[in-house]
Amino acid sequence: MTPKTQLPLPNHFDTKKVGEVWRVPYQERATEAKNWAKQHSIQPAASDKNRICLMIIDAQNTFCLPEFELFVGGRSGSGAVDDNLRLCEFIYRNLNLITAIAPTMDTHTAMQIFHPIFWINEAGEHPQPAATSITLEDVQKGLWKVNPAVADSIAGGNFSALEKHSLHYVNKLSENGKYPLTIWPYHSMLGGIGHALVSAVEEAIFFHGIARNSQALFEIKGGNPLTENYSVLRPEVLDGPDGVSIAQKNAKFIDKLLEFDAVIIAGQAKSHCVAWTIDDLLTEILARDSQLAKKVYLLEDCTSPVVVPGVVDFTEQADAAFQRFAAAGMNVVKSTQLMDILPDISK
Template identity: 60%
Template sequence: MSKQTLPLPDFFESARVGQIWKVDYASRAEQARQYALQHDLKPASVSNDRISLLVIDAQNTFCMPDFELFVGGRSGHGAVDDTTRLCEFIYRNLGSITHIIATMDTHMAQQIFHPIFFVDADGNHPAPYSDIHLADLTSGRWKFNAALAPRFNIAPEYGQQMMIHYAESLEKKGKYALTIWPYHAMLGGIGHALVPALEEAIFFHSIARLDQPSFEIKGDKPFTEHYSVIGPEVLTGPMGEDLGSHDTKFIQHLQEVDRLYIAGQAKSHCVAWTVSDLLDDINATDPDLAKKVYLLEDCSSPVVVPGVVDHTEAANEAYIRFAQAGMKVVKSTDGIGSI
């Protein structure tokens, strides 16, 4: 298998990464075929080395300026720069990457982390970026929106009981408090789609290497947050009912590959939580598997809302913990090289 660093295709324009546009599939397919011939790229299925790339939530809602939850990081343009570097990483290592997995944060309006789910005594909803703690629920400062009870076929009182149980579960686990986010990654909306430049790179790879990418939906459960693609923040309700499930396919995939590169948004939330859950599975299976994980640190940024929240330090601390466990923290420009 080719280990050479390949040139960027002529059509790739870094200046367009932060813009919305239509991918020209027909042209890119023909260009990918010619590119594969020119650089002697073989189908991924015949590669001796198995190298996967896991791209977490690189969607317009997180990666486009002026969209709902743009991850600017401290620079203010983090996700655009991250995605540019990630696209270049894919193209330059097209001969080495054998499979790409993209996760898709997928939401509807009536979910636990959106404003409509809660009301105060005056019927007002919490503002985006509010944190709802256990004390806010036990005191009645915030209550489950009783008007939604018929939608979920539950009594309003049980809805409030579920919220209390949820906040209590988060506190016991030492997780972030329940955060109310702006409506984002809405199923059927443009914010849900992958960034066009990245979608184009993934499509180009699928044609050039004859490999079908995988797309993993997460975050569509109404009664739990789902930062990690591997599992939700809280698995069960107050009566033991399932709120979501732990997905074992990722630890199984890691066992099957030689390397797993990870990038995406946001470093402090969905990336960190996914890697943390993967590390738990690694430690329960075989701690040496951590050595197969490569974190592209320059292809992810933390959530920073100036004057409101800054999760940079929390993200950095998580990556230090991952490195101490044996994972490798690398840059996209390091290349893949020999295994």
């Protein structure tokens, strides 16, 4: 197979600013993108004969910058920053081959089941974020209880129903083999800076959209106060204790992804939102046609696991998940080699 010619990096891309927050100058970049497309004979995405989607999972400040709430440093300590540098370079160098970019946005408010305010102990204290996991046994023994003060905001004042749901919830996590309920720091807060995409990634997505006349396919997740939502394709728990649905899988987005000839996946964190999204995608693929797994490509150098030194390290779990995905037929590759091993793409 003949190696595909990659595009150069545009002059505006500054590798030193990938780990910073700044305003994208949209009109300036739009003008540059139009000129870039003309200079390099980049055609509109609608003309692609083989369609490639790049799904970027939760490349938001809250996960990707060291001074923010849930920085995904991996074992290197600089994981997400390094990942995003490679991700931006991948987008720019393959601008003419990527049909659409689908960024997912983890989106939260204060009173959700995985935030400290939701729970209290006998002393009325909230759990310490990132250092606390709440198990079924913890709830059964009353070590952690629902904070009665949140019932008015998220359960219409029905505290007993909220208690019943919470017990049901941690039980379902256990039954389904999910991670125990982790209490996370307040993060990806709707309306906050942490919720925004990393500036360099946002700029690359915007530049791609203008250059290729391709609307970014934004997907919002995580706003349901009664369930975690690591995967963009479905929440952790779909029903309440009475069997009534509290959430649904994202069937429309699943169908959209599987319409593409290739789906490339990157983002944060490898051990949580990335792994859970890929797992749900694989479940859908196996239910339809296992051969579809071959068109999924995982950028292993554009994602890192959750590692909190001295507290938790999910590296092994993340690596095991990716090994399982590869065994099912998905392609685990590096961003620098991907476009050379994809099936030939003619425009």
